[in-house]
Structure formats: C-alpha cells, structure tokens
Amino acid sequence: MTIGTFTISRRGLLLGGAAVAAAANLPRAVLAQEPVRMAGIYTVPVEQQWVSRIHIAAEALKAAGTVDYSYTENVANTDYPRVMREYCEAGVKLIVGEIFGAEAEAREVCAEYPDVAFLLGSSFMPDEAANPNLSVFDNYIQDAAYLSGIVAGGMTAGNIGMVGGFPIPEVNRLIHAFMAGVREVKADATFQVSFIGSWFDPPKAKETAFAMIDGGADLLYAERFGVSDAAKERGVLAIGNVIDTQADYPDTVVTSALWHFEPTLNAAVAAVQAGSFKAENYGTYSYMIAGGCSLAPLGTFEGKVPAEVMALVAEKEAAIKAGSFTVAIDDSEPKSS
Structure with missing residues (x-):
C-alpha cells in the first residue's frame, strides 16, 4: 500500500x-x-x-x-x-x-x-x-430511481429485467422505487429480478441480462456494470444507476439515476474541521432535496420519450424537491412478477 x-x-x-x-x-x-x-x-x-x-x-x-x-x-x-x-x-x-x-x-x-x-x-x-x-x-437515491422508473415506463412494452448486486436494503429500496416509477405509467408492467452476488462482475451481470432478454425483457435496469453491454448487443434499452453511461451507450441508455457524493463528503469534512464529527447517519445527504441525487439528462434520447411522461417526471421532481412528495422506501427483497 x-x-x-x-x-x-x-x-x-x-x-x-x-x-x-x-x-x-x-x-x-x-x-x-x-x-x-x-x-x-x-x-x-x-x-x-x-x-x-x-x-x-x-x-x-x-x-x-x-x-x-x-x-x-x-x-x-x-x-x-x-x-x-x-x-x-x-x-x-x-x-x-x-x-x-x-x-x-x-x-x-x-x-x-x-x-x-x-x-x-x-x-x-x-x-x-x-x-x-x-x-x-449509502447511496440512498430512491428519488432519482423513482424518476428513472417513470421514464422507463414510457419506453417499455411492459417486461423489464432488473439485475442487482446483492439484495441488501440499500439496493432493494432503489429497485422498489424504480418499479414504483414504472407503474406510474405502465401499471401492468412485469419485472424479472435477479442478483449476481457481486459488486463488480460485469460478465456475470451481462449473462444474467441476456437471460432476461431471452425471457422477453425489452428494457433493463442496470444496477450493475455489464447489463448495458447486454442491452446494446441485443438492441434493447437500459436505464443506468449511480453514473451516467450514455456516452458509452448512446443508443441504449435512456437516462440514469445519478448519485452525487459531494454533499455527504463536504458535510463530513466540515465536521472534522470544526471538531464536531460524531456518529450520525449521513445517508440523508443522498436524497434529492439535499442535492445528493438527480436524473441524468436524456441526451441522445431527447424528444424520444413521450412528452406526457416527461411532464410527469417534471411534476414529481418538483414535488420531491419541495418536500410535498416523498418516494416510498421499501427495503424488503424485491421479487420477480
């Protein structure tokens, strides 16, 4: 080291x-x-x-x-x-x-x-x-995941594949929030949910995604690296997580739920400088109202997502930031439909 x-x-x-x-x-x-x-x-x-x-x-x-x-x-x-x-x-x-x-x-x-x-x-x-x-x-970005789900609902025929790392609470809440967003637009959507048992195994995530596409999925939730590669190869769409990968997949990744760690780290460093650092839950700094998450721009998909869907996204985003709407938190393990 x-x-x-x-x-x-x-x-x-x-x-x-x-x-x-x-x-x-x-x-x-x-x-x-x-x-x-x-x-x-x-x-x-x-x-x-x-x-x-x-x-x-x-x-x-x-x-x-x-x-x-x-x-x-x-x-x-x-x-x-x-x-x-x-x-x-x-x-x-x-x-x-x-x-x-x-x-x-x-x-x-x-x-x-x-x-x-x-x-x-x-x-x-x-x-x-x-x-x-x-x-x-942790990256408690359920607000952005929910908004990305609304976008996904407007871009799918109704069968969505979801590949996660581990079914821990932090991941589970993002998947549930995404599914809730999808249902705002596509109430009868079905979901294939699988966890690969790793935080970084792109080949395994890719193979899992291939299986979901074979099972009828026309859109994938890429909680892990490797999923968007499968979507690109098979010509289906994907929604990203934590970072914006659209530049690498311009015809595949519609949008992403982005995590911004700056509010969390800035608060911690300020506390260390002030001599006031103590045991606290910094997870709330990842919420949208704190600037800890956002929905990535549509970029190459600008104009391709139905206007009424984007209007709903704007409405919900404004309500989240105003504190008048709270995305439900469900940390239970999500299951396939």
Whole structure:
C-alpha cells in the first residue's frame, strides 16, 4: 500500500477531470482551513460506479486544497481492518470507504482509534455508544430511481429485467422505487429480478441480462456494470444507476439515476474541521432535496420519450424537491412478477 501518492493514469485523468469541475461548487466553510488528511479504502476498483462517486468527490476536495487524499483499492474484506489500521497509524484523520462485508471487524478498528473520524458505507445505523467516531452512509437515491422508473415506463412494452448486486436494503429500496416509477405509467408492467452476488462482475451481470432478454425483457435496469453491454448487443434499452453511461451507450441508455457524493463528503469534512464529527447517519445527504441525487439528462434520447411522461417526471421532481412528495422506501427483497 502506498500512502500519500497518486499514480497518474488515463482513468485518473478521467475521474480527476470531473473532480476539478466539481471543486468550484464547494462551500466556503469546507475550503477555509488546513487540509484534512483523508484516506479512501475501497474493495473494488475506483472505476466501479458506486466507489467512483466517492473518489470524484474526494478528488474535488483535494483539487481545492481542502484534503490531503490517498486511497487503496481492491482491498479484500478480510484485509480491510489491516488497511484501516495502517492509515490510522500513518496519521490520517478521516477514513472513507465501505464495510458491507467487514462490519464487525471494521467497527472494532474504529473503537481502537477514537481520534480518527470514519465515514463508511454500511447496512447498519451508527452506534454512538460503541463507536462515537463512526458515521455511516449509502447511496440512498430512491428519488432519482423513482424518476428513472417513470421514464422507463414510457419506453417499455411492459417486461423489464432488473439485475442487482446483492439484495441488501440499500439496493432493494432503489429497485422498489424504480418499479414504483414504472407503474406510474405502465401499471401492468412485469419485472424479472435477479442478483449476481457481486459488486463488480460485469460478465456475470451481462449473462444474467441476456437471460432476461431471452425471457422477453425489452428494457433493463442496470444496477450493475455489464447489463448495458447486454442491452446494446441485443438492441434493447437500459436505464443506468449511480453514473451516467450514455456516452458509452448512446443508443441504449435512456437516462440514469445519478448519485452525487459531494454533499455527504463536504458535510463530513466540515465536521472534522470544526471538531464536531460524531456518529450520525449521513445517508440523508443522498436524497434529492439535499442535492445528493438527480436524473441524468436524456441526451441522445431527447424528444424520444413521450412528452406526457416527461411532464410527469417534471411534476414529481418538483414535488420531491419541495418536500410535498416523498418516494416510498421499501427495503424488503424485491421479487420477480
């Protein structure tokens, strides 16, 4: 593991370019103080859609001089606690990452280093008594997923395939929200739902999607990488998740539910700077009303989605942002129709 360095690569330039652009939108409170030593610990490559959002937000703060950011990727769950300890011993003051596969062990490390702030993706809520320095988050972007479902409802004959990573609450709520959006337009739509048991296995996701297309799906919900590849090869449509991949699939991806990690990370860094970081649920910073998610522009599909469908999207989006409409949260495991 290398701490305090950054390897220049094509992917770094691509991710870093977005980070520099985002830096201009940072609040003054975040920009005002000495850089916070921050580390990212990721179990997958930084290109993976979920982790890429964290990485881009961190690079934005690094570009602004707000954090001194290093990271380690492809960390096995069994090795996660060791990497956490190494960063803590190196003097890092804020650690960001995901501990879905190492909950108990990671929380033990947090307890060992009470002077380090931890902001970690988790399926469980914070425990102030056991870990007062551990805040949790996830991409609770059900608002954007719901709106993307409305778009999908206007573009399908009614058979939709949905490929997810694991049936954990954070994923389940997105799938349910998407299905609720579809039903606003296509009440009798049916869904094929499958989980591949991995956060990053594009070949498996692709094969699962192929099976759904063979089962009649004419539109796919791409919660995982690999699904849009299957859609492209078979000539069906797809709806993306977390990042906008339309540039890579201009005739396939209609829109995407986008996650913006900046509100989450900016709030955490500001709390560290102020000496007020404590155990909290940062998941609400992913809500649309907090600026944590949005619906990607239609781009190449502009004018191809029925006007009445986009009018409904605009109406619901305005209501969500105004706080007059709340997308229902259902964390139960979704099933095929």
